[in-house]
Amino acid sequence: GAGVSQSPSNKVTEKGKDVELRCDPISGHTALYWYRQSLGQGLEFLIYFQGNSAPDKSGLPSDRFSAERTGGSVSTLTIQRTQQEDSAVYLCASSSGAGFGTDTQYFGPGTRLTVL
Amino acid sequence: AQTVTQSQPEMSVQEAETVTLSCTYDTSESDYYLFWYKQPPSRQMILVIRQEAYKQQNATENRFSVNFQKAAKSFSLKISDSQLGDAAMYFCAPNFGNEKLTFGTGTRLTIIP
Numbered sequence: 637g638a639g640v641s642q643s644p645s646n647k648v649t650e651k652g653k654d655v656e657l658r659c660d661p662i663s664g665h666t667a668l669y670w671y672r673q674s675l676g677q678g679l680e681f682l683i684y685f686q687g688n689s690a691p692d693k694s695g696l697p698s699d700r701f702s703a704e705r706t707g708g709s710v711s712t713l714t715i716q717r718t719q720q721e722d723s724a725v726y727l728c729a730s731s732s733g734a735g736f737g738t739d740t741q742y743f744g745p746g747t748r749l750t751v752l
Numbered sequence: 753a754q755t756v757t758q759s760q761p762e763m764s765v766q767e768a769e770t771v772t773l774s775c776t777y778d779t780s781e782s783d784y785y786l787f788w789y790k791q792p793p794s795r796q797m798i799l800v801i802r803q804e805a806y807k808q809q810n811a812t813e814n815r816f817s818v819n820f821q822k823a824a825k826s827f828s829l830k831i832s833d834s835q836l837g838d839a840a841m842y843f844c845a846p847n848f849g850n851e852k853l854t855f856g857t858g859t860r861l862t863i864i865p
Contacts, residue, residue, distance in 0.1 A: 667851070679843065679855035692851070727797060738785055738804075741853060743797035 638662070640744035642728050648750045649718055657713045657747045661730030668711050669731075669741060670703060674724035682726075685711065686733055718751045725749070754779045754848050758856035765834045766864050772819075773829045773859045775844030784848045786820065786827045790840040791858075800842070803827065831861075839863045 641660040649655050661668050670682040681695040685705045696702070700719075705711040715722055725746045731739035756777045765771035775788075788800040803811045803820050810818050815835075819828045827846070831838055841860050845853040 669852070671853070671855075678857050679845075679853075681852040681854075684851050686851070695852070725795060729797075739847075739851070740787070740799055740802060742799070743789075746795045746797075748795075 640728055640730050640742055642726075642744040642747050644747060645745065646748045646750070648752065650752050651720060652717055654714065654716045655718055655749065657715075657726050657749070659711045659713070659728030659730075659744060661709060661711070661728070662742055664732070665730035665742075666708065666733030667731040667739060667741075668705060669729040670711070670713050671727045671729065672697075672724045673727055673746070677724075679727075682713070715749075718749075720751045723749055723751045754781075754846075754854055756844055756846060756854050756856040758842075758844055758859050760859045761857070762860045762862070764862040764864055765831075767836060768833055770830060770832045771834055771861065773831075773842050773844075773861070775827045775829070775856055777825050777827065777844070777846050777854075779825070779846070779848050781848045784846055786818075787845045787847065787853065788816075788818070788827075788829045789843045789845055790838075791843065792840040797843075801829065834863050836863050836865065 643658045666687045668685045673679045683703045684692040700716045703713045727746045728744045729741040731741045784805045786803045789797045801813045801816050815832045817830045841858045843858045844856040
């Protein structure tokens, strides 16, 4: 089956604008993760969804960042009032949801966000 | 705090030779899972190999193998018979049981023809 897909592949926006990044997980995967990859901070966890449980938002850097997962499948990461430090590659991953850290996470190709 | 250290920012190896990438980590957990991912210029993060911390036997996947030393908290990746397609950034990424991967800073591997 298809892997994790993300859209858009690249996004250029102006400072202060809102952006939405989309992730389609592997069919049947109940767990979904967002990570951010930037030059200064490396790869960092943002948010984790598992089934119908409340998401783990502990990695979101500010209240300008939010994410939703509709119908247990597609997820949207929203960044409001973008800042230049938000420029990064945003990676989405999904896994089968077995839990306890056992899952292999499968990654999408990422969205490169550039804030001018 | 749980940390992951990859002390080799860059490595290079001749094609067909063997190279070892190092990774050390710090955690108070006893059960966890360790992963190596590669990220080629295409940006797609690809799983290379995984190791369960409760297993003493080192994982192998074709030309890729690990040397897992739990007491030393070390998880190195050995690539045998290096190929041009192995050129990429390699990330050590343990999952310490909280479902999040904790990534090292990566090692950029160059294959010399």
